[in-house]
Amino acid sequence: MRQTTEADPNIPINHDHSSNHQPHSKTPFSNNVELTDSKPTLDLDPSVKVVVRIRPSNTDGREGDGTVKKISPDTLCVGDRQFIYNSVFDSKSNQEDIFQTVGIPLVKNAIAGYNTSVLSYGQSGSGKTYTMWGPPSAMFEEPSPQSQKGIVPRIFQMLFSELESERIYNEQIGDLLDSTQRNLEMKDGFKHAFNIENLTEEYVTSYDDVTQILIKGLSSRKVGATSLNSKSSRSHIIFTFVIESWCKGISSSGFSSSKTSRISLIDLAGLYRNKVDDAGKQHLRENRNVKKSLSKLGHLVDALTKKTRSGKAAQIPNRDSCLTHLLQESLGGNAKLSIICSISPDNKDNGETLHTLRFGQRVRSIRNEPVINEINEDDVNDLSDKIRQLKQEELIRAKADGHSSFGSINELFQGHNVRESLNQLRVSLNRSLLLPHIDNSTDEEVHVDEEDIRQLRQQIDELYNSCEENPKEISVSEDCVQYYSVDDSCDTDKISGEKEEICSGEMSSRLCHEDSVVSGNTLYASVDDLESISSASRAIKSTFRDSISVSSCYRSPILEEPPLSESPKIRSTKRKSQMSLSSSCLGSWNNVAVENLSSNEDVLGQPFIQGDHLRSSLRSSKVLPGPTESLAASLQRGLQIIDYHQQNSALTKSSVSFSFGRSILTCCPETDMGEKSSIDGRTPNLLCESCRKKISDQDSSEVEDSLKPSIDTDKVPKDLETVMAQSILREKELKNVCKEQAARIEELNRLVSGFMTLVYYVSDLDFTLLTMWICPGGEKLKGEKELDSVIVYESNKQTKHEESNNSQKDENKVFSSDGNFLRQSFSSYYREEKCEIKEVQEELTQRVSSFDATEKEELLKEIQNLRCKVRLYGDAPLKSPQTN
């Protein structure tokens, strides 16, 4: 009687009966079909594939009894029963045949991002272990048709990846690589993934590594003698590979997708139903457990078969045993499954053979749902966008909170913790992407921009210093003192210290709540960003001193006290002019010429109203060709602001000094000596007509009047009063200028924050290339990975060095054959980042006034959704290989 076969749900081609008779020409992976890299081949690969292998007869070298016969490449018969599978191998088949049909497609599928499984099933002694592993001695043989090396080592030779191993023995999960690990706990992962706590993971970089581990694992496997096999496996064995790969794409950023796939290699223990054994209780117990778990496996297969046939949702008994639990991804889940049914040709084993063949038939009816576990660039960008949005939101919130209360330290450091959480989120979400962990405890981010930032801080410190002295001189109002007070500085430092304590104290507890919406999704911002915003709202001093800090968590010590050296990037003549002006002011505040008034105007083009222009220039930075240019331009804009402020300060100083008559007005050597005078007689400096006119024009006639008392000593008290009034007016102007500067520095901070993002992406790019070790098409293999990573890392540093020295000399050495690609990627990245920073700034500006709290909630939800979505892909490794 011919075994009827139903339409195979796993083969997406013509399922009519005739096709099943001649699958050899249509089944893509039968022996005679050449395997190619083409995607259509993979598409045609069924999600569940069943092959049958007939082992050589055990009957003393004689051929089998003839009841089990292969009659075509996909058909065999047992007596008068005929069975059709994807492929059938007779006793003359060799290990290479199996590898060609099962192993190579598996490797291709795995690299393509599919989870894949090979499961060998059959009675004891039927050749499961032989097919899977081959004799241990063959493990070191070169793969060849003659070699007895099994399918697994052949697969390993194509793939170097992480190796996990699990053992199930008497319904206990043991670790084959660590004999001290017994009865490990299994936990549910997402979807059909599973986690086994404390399972040994080995990071392998070569086939030799794999061989060592295989031998170690296999030697730990529980074996025993049965009537059918002197070295019968008494436990199921599952080896799992995880492949994580970046695929080089054609996108502007240089990569297009990341794929993670899991390869599960499952060698089941065989059943022996004959009541032979006199091996004792232990064997009975083992056999009972093997039987039990295989029986559960049979139930699972039945349930899945029914589900496929009925098309209805059904209760699937995945949890009935460890084995079924571990196989839930392979059977009926997200995996391409190959079952190798091993059978004996001998009549005496017919019962078991039929059992195995029926099992194979049922499995063939199961419909798996394999998907390519891929995260593409859009997903990553979406995530980055969300993080950036959250960062903006938090900045706004911190700013608002900072205005209303300085008691938001906790929130600031919640920000830090959230950032840490987001790091974790990123790592967990993108584990397959292998995005780099942003280690908040290192200065890695600072590394790239440190010099620039240091210079920026230096300039800001100069600005601060110039402001700091001013109020002492002009007896500024209480408000101004609040801005400039040295005590405030100390307080700020103290507060910073408190913040750090709070941060470190809270971190450990908060980090436990990875899933917390609040801590996990609230923001992606550095503490320094928040600190700067808050500080700006509290004290300009702290803004000056502390906000331009780009350490990843706390202020980098390097940034604390920048050396007083001039930024090499400040080359404008305006800057020089300003520096010389400052230099002339060094000796005495009073030594300020009225000419500086016009100098200020020359330098700035326009006086105070230029603040708006500068502010807008911060926002409207054009897209510059490269990161260094971009950074330099932005820094220069920042320095223009600083210059502007310093000159305004000089303007104020000049005015104040002059009002008190203590200035030495050196601009006019041809000064009319007849008009020279001094208020107190100690400063016999002269004031020329033109200067006096300028002042008169600018400061109204009262100023001129105020000069007269310097000649007419009777009027001094009254005029002094007037001059004091003028001074107060000036103070108020100064105060306004300071406020403006605070706002500008905030803008500057945001730019700095933008550069942090740049640095971040540089890291990503490092990591991207670092992980691009295996790609569809085998562009890069593991062995090349580390070399690449070194080259690329050095490239980044070297590129910066070269740029700063205007030298391209060594560039060609540094960039490998991928150099052009890398360079283009870098500059594309930076261009994109620049645009994004601009957009973010504009958006931030718009949203400052119209922030809606509910929007944030929605963003949080989005992030949560995104997280879940990406977790679908995150089934794979329990640990990142980078952590090993």
Ligand SMILES: Nc1ncnc2c1ncn2[C@@H]1O[C@H](COP(=O)(O)OP(=O)(O)OP(=O)(O)O)[C@@H](O)[C@H]1O
């Ligand atoms: N195709 C084959 N060619 C040559 N020898 C084979 C083949 N299949 C099995 N054998 C031999 O048969 C013996 C039993 O095979 P194996 O240990 O692989 O069976 P098994 O199905 O794994 O049994 P158990 O379930 O008891 O572990 C081994 O000595 C093996 O070398």
